[in-house]
Amino acid sequence: MEKSLLKQLNLWHQNKEYDKIIAAILEIPEQDRDYDAVSHLARAMNNLDRYEEAVQQLLTIEKQGENDPLWHFRLGYSYYYLSEYEGAVREFEMASTLDPADQSALEFLDWSRSGAEKQKKRARKKAKPLQTASGQSKNNGTGKAPFEDFDFTGFWDDCDYALKEYVAEPPTDELVASIEEELGYKLPASYIAMMKLHNGGMPVNTCFPTEDETSWSEDHIAITGIMGIGREKLYALCGELGSKFMIEEWGYPDIGVVICDCPSAGHDVVMLDYRACGRDGEPEVIHVDQEGDYKITFLAENFEAFIRGLVNEDVYDTSEEDKQEALRKVAGGAFSPLLSELCAHVTEVENIEGIIRAVCTRIVEEKGFFALHADELSTLMYDLQFWLYTKSYPSTDRETYLEAYKSMIAFGGAFGTGGYAPGFITDWLDDRIGQGMITEKDGVLSFTDRALEALLEKLNGFASAGNALEASGLINIAEKIKPFQLVEHDSGNISMILDVGTYKHEVFQTRVDEGFEGNGYDWGSVAAVFLEEKMPHLADIVRFDPEGSMFCAYSGNREAMQNFAIGFKDACEDDAVFRDLFSRAELD
Template sequence: MIDNEQLQAWHEDDQHQFIVDAILAIDEAERTLELTGWLARAFNNLGQYEQALELLFLFPDAERDAVWHYRAGYAYANLAQYEQAVQAFAEANELQPGDEDIEDFLDYVRGKLERQEQNKQLSAAARARLLERQQASNGAAEQPFAHVDLSSFWEKSDYADKEYVLPYPTDDVIAAVEKELGYKLPQSYIQLMRMQNGGIPVNTCFPTELPTSWAEDHIAITGIMGIGSSKSCSLAGDSGSRFMIEEWGYPDIGVVICDCPSAGHDVVMLDYRACGPDGEPEVIHVDQESDYEITFLAPNFESFIQGLVHPDTYDTSEADKAAALERVANGAFSPLLEQLCEQATEVSQIESKIREICRQIVEEKGYFALHADERSTLMYDVQFWLYTRANADVTRQGYLDDYSKMIAFGGEFSTGGYAPAFISDWLDQRMKAGDIVYNGAGTGIHFTAEAVARLLDRLDNY
């Protein structure tokens, strides 16, 4: 029988799968309730919340103490079942009053439950208004956008053509994409895509009654994904719906249809929870920065498109640019970036050079973000050089894992987010060009001496 000391050691080392494997190797009839509790805890820590709850409900009522309710509440909270989570943490709080962790979780899930109820009310009100409009037209079925002029809906730009716009979606393409996504697309979505298959609309903001991480009263989108797979920004593309769900952790409740200016940290989705995979989905905003918090937007896709407004409605660009300039001029570097700059003796005033490059980025874009433009690429080069000159045997994945600790989420001097594909694409391009190579052992990667020399020459100009 495995001892508690070993289980605790694995838990403290985040080796939760070891706990699962060890306990599952014990015959079920020989497992004690204590081991079952350990197993439920490990499943919770592995994100397998349904399995954790199944195990917890093997406990008889008399054995359900504060720890049991805490673990149940944790599972319910991560499944967005906030009413049950509130009940569980409230019971834990009664059984073990004064525990700060329990009190903090109870406050958290109460706030989430309130938000969830507000979304339900907004959804019900929007659907009631939609029903009234349908009844006013005597219930006559109409084609989507029957009374809407969409001739000037899309913005015309080379960037949109390159990143979003796909060829006309045939019935076969639509069927293939729907099969891959697991959901039937709304007829209004298909009709819009048959006017132009993906792109950047002229109106990119949508009013909200609840605040989000983007703004108190609206969200913004970057573009609408087309039906296809040949471009990253398409429903079945490399950065499409399944990628955002499987790699970024967005809830598997529908289809991601719009990316947002946060470069992946919030999205707009079609929500099929209430209607099923063949029904008419609602449109929601999902905010990764707030634990994938959901905000109701519209009762259907057509209403969402009709509700989009121009960014000038919420124009804060001058204030945003001023704040970004202040951040790049005076914001504190992350501990990692500060340490790397202190070690980079080859470049005089490296911190000032980084700030100047980023100031020019803000002046050009109006905000602080790194994409695939020339100055952003220079900042990717600088960060990689600083990191690899200070660390031996840097692996590709190791660098990608640590990248966010420098500027992307680097505290005050930070873009506040990033798209991993930009970094991996930059890295692949540099390796293909021969600027980044493996070391002799074939494990670590680094710039060639020639690439470093070129980078230092560029930095001399700042």
């Protein structure tokens, strides 16, 4: 290969312009492409997730690459992302043998071995016959009526939201055929039978166990609802937020049918997977995780097995811990740079940061987690963010705002929801324009004077909540006790929280040989010594509930908790005092 071309290919690679690499090399006649050219072509294809094509290219230079660790690595990389783990293991083993210093090859080898083992377990699991409630075996329901002996009594949670957005009239055979034609896949008989009994909805049991970790949990996934057969409901297969929408708008793989939405508001789904059976066969059920680069996790060999395997969320209930974590986030998490910049320009209301935190605390208290949907408080936060942004950037058009929206709270870091469903924010914007609250003149968006007046009135109402916190001393105390945080709860309790890891880490390292790590339990031991020796009068009032990554003290007595928080932080800041307390701490 010419040096000038090689230099250009490397430059394109650095700039992640992989399409240009592929186009340039494909212009070279196949018989004239040397080993380096094909290697660069395969690497670019791998970087664009075109793994099957990369394998084809690499195999054309197999003999030349026999002793090249990089050739084996690239082929192993392709096999790994094609989930052909045994081939990946073989190639990464060879790459590691040829280049023992390659840590990436060793890392991928470990992942590939793990993937191969999970595939074997999955194969054994799929080979087991489905067990009915009576213990009798079924072979995928063949020759049996769907859901024979399955009691659907109490299966559905027919709340108002479910009835409005999911549940439709039982589908006719004509509708089923029409939906199948539109989707391009034949729906499982068990799915059709279930929908004819209850066409879509939100089940009582919403969790399904997994062997693989996902963005939702290390041992299970959760669903919100099961899509019905139809077009009218929001969450129907061909509804506004149905299967086609998730595939076309959210980028989910076009390998089947999305049948369940999840609590992440679009960031993961459950699908029928037709890759192995064809469009008219019996599909497997999989979980697809957008947060994990659309990672696919096998759930069940068929739809009936999936439904039978659903369990109640109580089995995995971490809601209270999740809620407390969310409360800590909205109470003390740092604003994103953009949100901080916008708040600095506000003069119309006092303590805008306190107002934002007060609104979001209310959201968490009501939902149990931090997310914006289509409810009243979420709408207030949409209004608030729009006002903040357009106040600082008055020439904002629709496209600019929708892009900027991501950087305020949606992906706001420490104070952020960690994602959002684009449909919620576009629906909000369209509604506000339709209501005449937001005008669009020459493409520029802005609140009307009356809409802004109404918004400020609402914000001033929440300002009282922020002022109440300030009056109670919590805001001033919050500054004094950083990096600890104080969190108030509806129950009346108040907690002192620390995300452990860096603060006073050097002190805990002095007893690392005894097993101390500086984790939440170690902090709890130090705090217990402080409470016993320095504030014994609070011994029965302040309690501890640490976890591995978090220290937590709590009390129903506000004044006692405030006094403890200030006293303990002062002790932490005096290095000699803290080391003395730590010397008497006992390993939990």
